[in-house]
Amino acid sequence: MSSLEEKRFPGPLRGQLIFAIVFFVVALLLLSQIGEQTKWVKRTKFFAQPRFWPAVGLIGMVVFGGLHLWKLPRRRFDRMDYREWRIWFLAIEWVGWFLLYVLLVPIIGYLPTTMIFMPIITWRLGYRDKRMLWVAATFGTLVVVLFKSLLQVKIPGGLIYEYLPSALRSFFILNL
Amino acid sequence: MDLILSSIDILARWDVLLALLAGSVGGVLIGAIPGVGPAVAIAILLPATFSMDPIVGLTVLLGIYGSSMYGGSIPAILINTPGTAVNALTTYDGYPMTARGEARRALSLAYSASFFGGVFSVVCLILFAPILAKIAPMFGSREIFLAALLGIILVVIAHRGQSLIAAALACFGIFLNTVGLEAVKYSKRYTFDQSFLSSGVNLIVVVLGLFALSQAFYLLQGEDEKTRITKLRGGLFQGLRELARHPRVAGVSGTFGVLMGMIPGVGEFTAQFLSYTYAQKTSKRPQDFGHGSSEGLIAAETANNAVPAAAMVPLLALGIPGEALTAMMLSVFYVHNVVPGPQLFQNQMDFVVALYIALLLLNVLVLVFLLFATNHLIKVVKIPNRFLGACILVLSFVGVYSLRNSVTDCLIASAFGIFGFVLKRLSLPAVPIILGMVLGGIMEVKLRAGMARVKTPFDFIDRPIAMILFLMIVGVLILHFIRVLKDRKDLKEAKWSTKHASTNFGMHLFRRKSFLLRERGRKVREKHLKYNPRSTDKR
Numbered sequence: 001m002s003s004l005e006e007k008r009f010p011g012p013l014r015g016q017l018i019f020a021i022v023f024f025v026v027a028l029l030l031l032s033q034i035g036e037q038t039k040w041v042k043r044t045k046f047f048a049q050p051r052f053w054p055a056v057g058l059i060g061m062v063v064f065g066g067l068h069l070w071k072l073p074r075r076r077f078d079r080m081d082y083r084e085w086r087i088w089f090l091a092i093e094w095v096g097w098f099l100l101y102v103l104l105v106p107i108i109g110y111l112p113t114t115m116i117f118m119p120i121i122t123w124r125l126g127y128r129d130k131r132m133l134w135v136a137a138t139f140g141t142l143v144v145v146l147f148k149s150l151l152q153v154k155i156p157g158g159l160i161y162e163y164l165p166s167a168l169r170s171f172f173i174l175n176l
Numbered sequence: 177m178d179l180i181l182s183s184i185d186i187l188a189r190w191d192v193l194l195a196l197l198a199g200s201v202g203g204v205l206i207g208a209i210p211g212v213g214p215a216v217a218i219a220i221l222l223p224a225t226f227s228m229d230p231i232v233g234l235t236v237l238l239g240i241y242g243s244s245m246y247g248g249s250i251p252a253i254l255i256n257t258p259g260t261a262v263n264a265l266t267t268y269d270g271y272p273m274t275a276r277g278e279a280r281r282a283l284s285l286a287y288s289a290s291f292f293g294g295v296f297s298v299v300c301l302i303l304f305a306p307i308l309a310k311i312a313p314m315f316g317s318r319e320i321f322l323a324a325l326l327g328i329i330l331v332v333i334a335h336r337g338q339s340l341i342a343a344a345l346a347c348f349g350i351f352l353n354t355v356g357l358e359a360v361k362y363s364k365r366y367t368f369d370q371s372f373l374s375s376g377v378n379l380i381v382v383v384l385g386l387f388a389l390s391q392a393f394y395l396l397q398g399e400d401e402k403t404r405i406t407k408l409r410g411g412l413f414q415g416l417r418e419l420a421r422h423p424r425v426a427g428v429s430g431t432f433g434v435l436m437g438m439i440p441g442v443g444e445f446t447a448q449f450l451s452y453t454y455a456q457k458t459s460k461r462p463q464d465f466g467h468g469s470s471e472g473l474i475a476a477e478t479a480n481n482a483v484p485a486a487a488m489v490p491l492l493a494l495g496i497p498g499e500a501l502t503a504m505m506l507s508v509f510y511v512h513n514v515v516p517g518p519q520l521f522q523n524q525m526d527f528v529v530a531l532y533i534a535l536l537l538l539n540v541l542v543l544v545f546l547l548f549a550t551n552h553l554i555k556v557v558k559i560p561n562r563f564l565g566a567c568i569l570v571l572s573f574v575g576v577y578s579l580r581n582s583v584t585d586c587l588i589a590s591a592f593g594i595f596g597f598v599l600k601r602l603s604l605p606a607v608p609i610i611l612g613m614v615l616g617g618i619m620e621v622k623l624r625a626g627m628a629r630v631k632t633p634f635d636f637i638d639r640p641i642a643m644i645l646f647l648m649i650v651g652v653l654i655l656h657f658i659r660v661l662k663d664r665k666d667l668k669e670a671k672w673s674t675k676h677a678s679t680n681f682g683m684h685l686f687r688r689k690s691f692l693l694r695e696r697g698r699k700v701r702e703k704h705l706k707y708n709p710r711s712t713d714k715r
Contacts, residue, residue, distance in 0.1 A: 004671050010337040011603030019602055023344065030351070030366070039363040047627045050363045053620050054354040057612075060347025068340040084601065091393045091597050095590045098389070098569055102577060102586040114570060121566045125396070132563070143570055151224050153578040 005073035013074050015084035020069040027061035034058065097121060109158025110148055111176040114140035149175045183529040186231060187537075195232045196534055199239015200541045206240060207247025208556050211395050211564050213260045214244035215387045218504050220568075220575040222380055230512040231527070234505065235534050241501050242294060242484045242535055243542045245444075249286040249477060250550070251557050254279060257401075262444040265452060265476040272468030282473060284415030287546050289426065289474040292419060293481030294539035296430035297437070298532050301485050305532075309525060312493040312518040314641050317626035320517075322637075322645035323440065324496050324615040324622065329649060330441030331499075331611050333656045337663075342608045349612020352377050353620075360624070372584045379613055381576060381585050383504055385592025386599075386606045388572040393597040395565030413547065422474055425455045429475045433482025440490045440498030441611070444480045451479040485535050492516050492528050496618060500607045503614040 006013060038051040046052065069075075104113045118140035119133045127133070147153045157173030164172055187193075206217045217240050225233030248259030253270035266286060273282035301308075315323070328346055335342040355366045356376025367373040419426060429451035436447035455475035456465045465472045490496045495517040497503035509516050514524075521528060546553070576589045599606050630636050637646040 004667060004674065008337075008667065012601075015598070015602055019598060019604075020341075027344075027348075033366070037364075037366045037368070039361070041361050041363070044361070045627060048360065048624045050358045050361050050365060053616065054351060054365055057347045057349075057351030057354060057616065061344050061351060064340050064344035064347060068344055071340060087397060087601065088594075088598055091397050091594060094393045094396045094565075094569065095594060098392075098573070098590055098593075099586065101570070101573060102583055105573070105577070106581075118566065118570060121569070122563060125562045125566060127560070127563060136563070136566070139567060140570065143574070147224060147574045147578075152227065153224050153574060154581065155574070155578055156581055 003073060009073050014078070014080035015088070016072055017069075017075060017077065018081065018085065020065065020072055024062065024065040024069050027058060027065050031055075031058040031062055097124075105158070106156055107159050109161055109172065109176065110155050111141070111144045111172075112158065112160075114144050144176060179526055179529055180533070182526040183533055186526060186530040187534055189232075191229070191232050192235055192534070195228075195235040196239055196538060197541065199236040200243045200538050201545060202236075203240035203243030204247035204542055204545060204553070205556060207244030207259045207263075208250045208553055209247075209559060209564065210251045210255075210257045210259050210557065211391065211561055212568065213248075213387075213391075214240050215383075215500055215504075216391050216568060217244070218501055219380070219383045219388045220571045222383070222504055222507065223575050223578045225508055226511045230508065230514050231530060231534075233508050233512075234531060237505055237508065238484070238488075238531065238535060239538050241505075242481075242538050245477075245480050245484075246287060246290050246542050246546060247553075249290065250283065250554060253282045253286060254554060255557060262448070262480045265448045265480075266473065268466050269469050269472035269476070272466075273470075273473070276468055278468070281414060281418075281470075282468075283550060284413065285418055285470055285473050286415070286477045287543060288415035288419040289429075289477035290481040291539055291543045292426050293430050293433055293478035294485070295536060296427075296478070297434045297482035297485040298536045298539070300430075300434050301489065302529060302532050305521075305525065305529060308489065308493055309521045311641075312521040314639075315494055315518055316639070317622040318630075318636055318639070319641045319645060320494055320496065321619055321622035321626055322642055322649065323490070323494055324618045326645055326649050326652070327440030327490075327496055327498055328608075328611060328615050328619075329652055330439065331608055333652065334441065334443075334446065335605050335608075336659075338604065339656070339660075342605055345605065346608035346612035349609040349614075350616035350619075351612075352382065352609070353613045353616040377588065377613075378579065378585065379507055379610075380504075380579060381589045382592050382613065383500075383610060384572055384575045385589035386596040386609060387500070388568055388575060389589055389593030390596025390600055390606070392565045392568035392572060393593055394600050395561045395568065397597070398561055398565075400560040400562055418470060419474060422471055424458075425451075425471050425474050426478050428454055429478035430482045433479040434486045436479075437483035437486025437498075438489045440496050443487065443499050444483045447479040447483055448476050451475040481539075485532065488531065488535075492531070493518065493521050497611070497614055500610045503610050506614060 009016075034051065034055060038054050040049060040051055101113065101117050104117070108116075115137050118136040122133055122136040127136075148155055157176075161169055161172045202217070203214065206212050206214060218237050221236065221240070225236055228236075244260050245262055248263035249266050249270065250259060252258040252263040252266040253274055256267050256271040256274075258264045258267055270282045270286060273279065332342045332346055333339050351366075353376075355373055356364070357367075357374050358365055364374065429447075432451040432454070433444075433447045436442045436444075436450070452465075452472060452475045455471045456462050459465065459469070459471050461469065461471075487498050487502050490498050491502045491506060493516075495506070495515065497506050506516065514520070572589070572593075573586075576586050579585055596606050626636065637643050
């Protein structure tokens with residue numbers, strides 16, 4: 001049965017312990033590197049030292065992170081924690097999709113990549129409806145037109161645009 | 177009068193008006209979609225606004241900021257899911273009204289209250305602008321440092337029950353800001369000899385990761401919710417009449433919104449909490465609150481919509497953002513070399529008033545848009561969550577990649593995206609990181625400048641405003657510790673009262689005796705089992 005502290009804890013308890021441990025350990029590791037990674041300059045006031053603010057941040061992370069860990073109402077792992085870690089791990093798939101998209105844009109070009117990427121990821125999400133796939137492709141096209149063609153946001157043209165006829169090439173590189 | 181005319185002159189451009197329209201309509205749409213808050217939209221649009229004029233870029237962002245709360249009330253009232261985080265209180269009284277079949281009345285009341293809140297705060301601030309212009313120059317380096325420190329402390333303690341981790345995350349933000357080449361002594365800090373870290377960790381990359389990408393991952397990893405929308409019946413104009421019947425609640429809530437918005441680090445939640453509590457305590461029917469009370473709805477919506485205009489005050493007058501959204505807007509100023517602070521109030525007052533007039537126009541535009549387009553607008557609530565996640569993923573790319581066309585930025589943003597995703601899953605706040613980054617940078621510069629002229633520690637606070645700010649910091653910390661002690665006492669009392677067992681001494685001895693006997697029995701049985709194992713045990 002959960003204790004009163006566990007019941008009053010704002011937010012879910014699953015996953016809190018590992019997060020607090022990792023946060024605390026990383027803060028400690030970073031703090032241990034402060035001598036190597038920052039400098040103490042002679043003839044400079046204490047508050048103007050390059051080491052001062054990293055030290056404030058890291059000591060704060062260690063102290064408050066440590067207190068948070070100490071004050072956690074449940075300090076043992078439980079079945080729900082393992083389930084939560086699995087969810088965190090599975091989210092890495094979407095990072096993979098995002099990075100794949102990032103890598104493909106400079107090669108295939110912004111418009112073609114987005115037009116293909118949106119329906120594929122929509123398919124992956126389980127929307128097999130034709131209408132949904134069309135909506136996804138249209139959304140992709142609209143994003144490109146809005147940001148690159150109208151707002152002129154800086155996104156380079158794709159490598160494959162080089163193979164287009166010269167009149168089309170500059171238009172594609174600049175607008176799509 | 178000249179000031180207002182010259183401000184109108186700044187706004188009278190087709191691109192500013194277009195930005196105003198796009199910002200207001202876009203903001204309402206973004207607010208109405210649960211899962212996409214103004215922070216996501218502003219983070220994505222931020223790099224796109226860098227190529228625009230400061231006034232155009234800021235109008236778009238301000239438009240989204242100011243109008244998203246109007247839109248956020250729609251799903252809060254119709255499906256009990258707040259469109260933006262600050263509309264959570266709207267669900268208390270808005271949804272019960274929908275359940276009673278008064279959805280249209282609730283919506284119209286929410287729009288009217290929001291409109292009143294928005295206009296009230298802008299009018300207040302235009303009237304106060306000359307006074308602010310006089311006070312702002314009194315803020316030197318020390319005062320700005322202390323105000324930023326107060327902001328960080330307030331943000332941390334605003335997360336009740338989570339203030340330790342909020343403080344740790346704010347310190348993480350302060351640390352992140354120090355990574356890279358230090359500007360005064362030119363020494364490297366925590367770069368680990370990596371060239372991509374020499375220029376530091378870009379605020380926008382972190383913002384996009386923590387707000388946009390993390391939200392995309394959260395939606396993609398979650399499940400679609402089935403929503404059923406009730407049909408709207410009746411007129412939308414009745415809310416204005418009903419609002420007029422509660423001028424006191426609306427006025428006080430608007431004042432709370434303005435005051436709380438002006439204090440860095442406080443914002444909508446405190447303003448709403450104060451005005452809702454006030455409305456409930458002074459109401460003739462306090463029992464209706466939480467069950468569809470019109471006064472509760474007015475208090476919540478007026479207070480939250482009065483905040484955006486007021487939140488611009490510390491940003492414009494002191495260069496101190498009080499929350500994540502204004503922190504993002506600060507980067508627009510920096511990109512255009514417009515440094516917000518006392519000088520801006522002294523030299524470019526027309527620019528400041530122009531921003532306020534833009535907010536005023538925005539409220540009118542949004543109200544008109546909502547009164548006529550609500551029927552069509554409620555359809556956006558139906559967009560499936562996971563599909564929305566894919567859309568945010570594609571849009572986040574525009575934000576991150578267009579900054580410097582760097583894949584490394586995308587990798588860093590993804591890392592912060594996963595970090596933000598974990599924070600969201602654990603219901604931990606990401607805002608202290610952003611404020612730590614922004615306010616940490618300000619504190620570093622201002623403390624260095626302020627300490628140059630300080631001989632004894634008392635010199636730091638020997639000016640009136642510095643002293644007031646210092647006393648406020650001490651007061652806030654004392655209040656916080658009193659609250660923490662009270663919470664501990666409450667917990668102890670609650671534990672005591674939920675104990676079923678009797679607490680008299682004889683009973684205690686009896687329980688101890690039975691416990692010891694039980695333990696003894698267990699040990700004896702274990703010992704016997706060793707010599708005489710059960711037939712079902714493994715051998």
